[in-house]
Amino acid sequence: MALLEASEVVAGYGETEILHGVSVAVNEGEVVTIIGPNGCGKSTLMKAVVGLVRVRTGRVTFKGVDISAQSPERIVRSGLCYVPQSANVFPSLSIRENLEMGAFVRSGSHPDRIEEMFELFPDLALRPGRKAGSLSGGQRQMLAIARALMLDPALLLLDEPSAGLSPAIMGMVFDRIQSINSAGVALLLVEQNAREALRMSHRGYILVSGRNRLEDRGPALLDNPEVGRLYLGA
Numbered sequence: 506m507a508l509l510e511a512s513e514v515v516a517g518y519g520e521t522e523i524l525h526g527v528s529v530a531v532n533e534g535e536v537v538t539i540i541g542p543n544g545c546g547k548s549t550l551m552k553a554v555v556g557l558v559r560v561r562t563g564r565v566t567f568k569g570v571d572i573s574a575q576s577p578e579r580i581v582r583s584g585l586c587y588v589p590q591s592a593n594v595f596p597s598l599s600i601r602e603n604l605e606m607g608a609f610v611r612s613g614s615h616p617d618r619i620e621e622m623f624e625l626f627p628d629l630a631l632r633p634g635r636k637a638g639s640l641s642g643g644q645r646q647m648l649a650i651a652r653a654l655m656l657d658p659a660l661l662l663l664d665e666p667s668a669g670l671s672p673a674i675m676g677m678v679f680d681r682i683q684s685i686n687s688a689g690v691a692l693l694l695v696e697q698n699a700r701e702a703l704r705m706s707h708r709g710y711i712l713v714s715g716r717n718r719l720e721d722r723g724p725a726l727l728d729n730p731e732v733g734r735l736y737l738g739a
């Protein structure tokens with residue numbers, strides 16, 4: 506059984522249908538990347554999975570439970586956390602306050618978890634009182650990921666975690682993603698930096714115009730001439 510299984514998901518905004526029956530799965534412990542042209546519905550798929558966009562038809566299951574009609578809060582509590590493409594931290598709150606907010610729906614105290622996050626992201630530990638709004642793009646992305654990890658999810662959804670970052674910082678973010686995965690967390694990524702993302706992914710999907718186009722193991726997609734031509738600038 507897959508950890509996450511989205512089957513034939515149809516979703517959109519108002520009258521407009523964006524996803525016309527998209528299917529993706531993430532198995533326990535996997536890193537899976539979704540790539541595809543701008544506007545093809547990658548972010549919409551993530552929002553549909555976490556309950557922010559209604560699943561019109563089709564089904565999303567997480568740990569075998571149908572979550573297609575569940576509230577985002579309930580989905581998050583069940584261990585599926587999501588870092589959106591933008592506006593993913595509270596700029597006027599400090600690093601520590603952002604992490605505390607991340608654990609908001611978790612019961613009990615969580616100082617140990619904050620310390621674990623500071624170990625994983627040492628940059629954040631330097632000045633925990635610093636306002637998130639004053640952080641660099643890379644640090645902010647790390648904080649957004651750490652905030653989502655506060656709930657100790659089984660699956661983490663990251664929408665373009667490397668967007669707008671320099672190659673060096675991007676490498677650092679991908680490196681952290683691999684550490685998170687090594688600790689047993691499955692990841693579903695949306696990425697524009699397809700080559701780097703597919704290289705570290707167990708599997709990948711290519712979406713075009715709200716439909717599945719290709720799916721394969723990460724390295725196999727990298728070697729696929731169609732993928733190379735369209736998405737890797739080969």
Ligand SMILES: Nc1ncnc2c1ncn2[C@@H]1O[C@H](COP(=O)(O)OP(=O)(O)OP(=O)(O)O)[C@@H](O)[C@H]1O
Nearest residue numbers: 518521523541542543544545546547548549550590
């Ligand atoms: N809140 C919204 N209301 C109406 N239309 C929207 C909304 N959000 C996205 N769309 C439209 O849905 C389509 C898919 O958008 P989506 O953000 O899912 O694409 P994407 O693949 O993530 O693109 P990008 O690579 O640019 O992030 C686009 O045509 C977009 O304009």
Ligand SMILES: [Mg+2]
Nearest residue numbers: 547548549590
């Ligand atoms: Mg997007």
